[in-house]
Amino acid sequence: KLQDHLGEIHDLDLLWANAVRLKVFRDQPALEHWQALIEQARKKRVDAYRQRMLGATSLWNLWRTELPAEPNVGALARIEGWARALDPQPRHARHVATLAMELYDGLCASGLLSPQIKNGRETLRTAALMHEIGRSKTKANCHKSSSGLIRKLRAPLGWSAEDLATAARLVRHHRGRFPPGRPALTRLSIEQLWTQGTGAQAHRP
Missing domain, CATH: 1.10.3210.10 (Hypothetical protein af1432)
Structure with a gap:
C-alpha cells in the first residue's frame, strides 16, 4: 500500500508536468482548476503515507528495529x-x-x-x-x-x-x-x- 501511495504521487507529478509542458489547458481558469484537483489528490496520498511512517508505532521505527545491529x-x-x-x-x-x-x-x-x-x-x-x-x-x-x-x-x-x-x-x-x-x-x-x-x-x- 505504501508503494502504491508513492507511485501515485509520482504519477500525479508527472501528469501535471506533462500537462503544463503540452499546454493542454484552454485558459488560466482551467489550469488553476486542474492544478487544485491534482494538488488535492497528491496531498491525500502524502498524508496517508506520512500517517503510516511517522510516530512511535510507525512502520519506519518498526523497520529500524529489524535492521542488523x-x-x-x-x-x-x-x-x-x-x-x-x-x-x-x-x-x-x-x-x-x-x-x-x-x-x-x-x-x-x-x-x-x-x-x-x-x-x-x-x-x-x-x-x-x-x-x-x-x-x-x-x-x-x-x-x-x-x-x-x-x-x-x-x-x-x-x-x-x-x-x-x-x-x-x-x-x-x-x-x-x-x-x-x-x-x-x-x-x-x-x-x-x-x-x-x-x-x-x-x-x-
Whole structure:
C-alpha cells in the first residue's frame, strides 16, 4: 500500500508536468482548476503515507528495529579490544562477563530485573570486560581508575552517554559496600538500583 501511495504521487507529478509542458489547458481558469484537483489528490496520498511512517508505532521505527545491529556490535567490539589491551588479566575479565550474563539472564527470568532496560545486557557485559582496566595505571584503588577511564570514552553507536556512565558506575562499585551516606540503597530492589543509576552492585556487610 505504501508503494502504491508513492507511485501515485509520482504519477500525479508527472501528469501535471506533462500537462503544463503540452499546454493542454484552454485558459488560466482551467489550469488553476486542474492544478487544485491534482494538488488535492497528491496531498491525500502524502498524508496517508506520512500517517503510516511517522510516530512511535510507525512502520519506519518498526523497520529500524529489524535492521542488523552490526554498527553497534562493531563499536562495542572496539571498546572490548581497547579493554583487552589495558587489562593485565583479560581471561579473568571474560570469565566475569560470562558469569554476569548468566546472572543477568537469571534475574530477568525470575522477574527481578526487566529485560526491557535499554542496552542493559550489553552495558553489564561491557562493564564486566572493563572492570579491571585501571590496573594498567595503578594497583591501588584500581576500580576508581577503571571507572575514570570508562567515563572518558565516547558512547558507541546505539548507546547514550548515560549507558556509558552506568557501565562506569557498575565498575566503580562492583564490589564492597554501597557508597557511604546512602543506607537507603540497601532497601531498593535490583531494578531500582539499576534504573536510579547506581548500578546493580552487590552489598557486602
